[in-house]
Amino acid sequence: MNQTSILPQILEWMPFVLQGFGLNILMSLLAIAIGTAIGTFLGLGQLSPSMAVGGPSKLATQLFRNAPWLVLLFYCIFLIPYQVNIAGITIQLPSWLRATIGFSFPVAANFSEIVRGSVNSVPRGQWEAAEALGYSRRATLFRIILPQCITRMVPPWMNLYALLLTATPLSMIVGVEEALGRTQAAVQAQSDSRVLIPMYLALLTMFFVYTWPINRLSLMLERRFRTK
Structure with missing residues (x-):
């Protein structure tokens, strides 16, 4: 088998691998949406003066922030049921x-932590000025403080998404047929050791092409918001 036969082999398996990469993107988009919604409540909870709210919020934040992602992945894979029944309707919960x-x-x-840090970065004088004008703490937070925090949160949020996408190949370990798992399957199916490095290089290129613009955009936004 000559060297020129390697490229056709790789191109033949690219649609198969790209379908898996599409699943990586889907998982990352859903996870960032769910995580952002829950994280917003946790972040605001950490800022609550009530220990009944602030204590559990801080505990949950530190627990899940410092736990290995793979361990949390195993817990969810094995503790969440394969299917649930809602109003007599059976809903399948696939591995992905x-x-x-x-x-x-x-x-x-x-x-x-991004929410908490962004809110705390707003000068304390703005809280005091709003209090002097008769605003409640809740009104100050939602009408004055949080609108200013949006630009502070966007760049680190984008970096978090890029990090999340690069972590999704961990799901291969628990049986999800994403891009890394499909690349491994393609290499094994070809029985040609010469395609090993090119196939994984193609996979690396997919992740780089997708995440690099996100990182560059986050840096651009960070510089732009910093000058305001």
């Missing part, structure tokens, strides 16, 4: 969906 839920926990914890 349970893995997505597993990824959403560390995302929520990290975004919680």
Whole structure:
């Protein structure tokens, strides 16, 4: 078998691998959406003066933020049932969906810290000025503080998403047929050791092409918001 036969082999398997990469993107989008929603509540909970709210929020944030992603992934894969019954309707929960839920926990914890840090970065004088004008703490938070925090949260949120996408290949370990698992299957199916490096290089290129613009955009937004 000559060297020129390697490229056709790789191109033949690319649609198969790209379908798996599409699943990586889907899992990352769902996980960042779920994690952002939960993380917003956790972050605001950390800022609550009530220990009944602030204590559990801080505990959950630190627990999921410092736990290994793979451990959380295993917990969700094996503890979440394969199917649930709602009003007599059976809903299947495939492995990729349970893995997505597993990824959403560390995302929520990290975004919680982004929210907390962004709110705390607003000068204390703005809280005092709003209080002097008769605003309640709740009104000050939602009408004055949080609108200013959006630009502070967007760049780290984008970096968190890029990090999340690069972590999704961990789901291969629990049986999800994403891009890394499909690349491994393609290499084994070809029985040609010469395609090993090119196939994994193609996979690396997919992740780089997708995440590099996100990182560049986050840096651009960070510089732009910093000058305001």
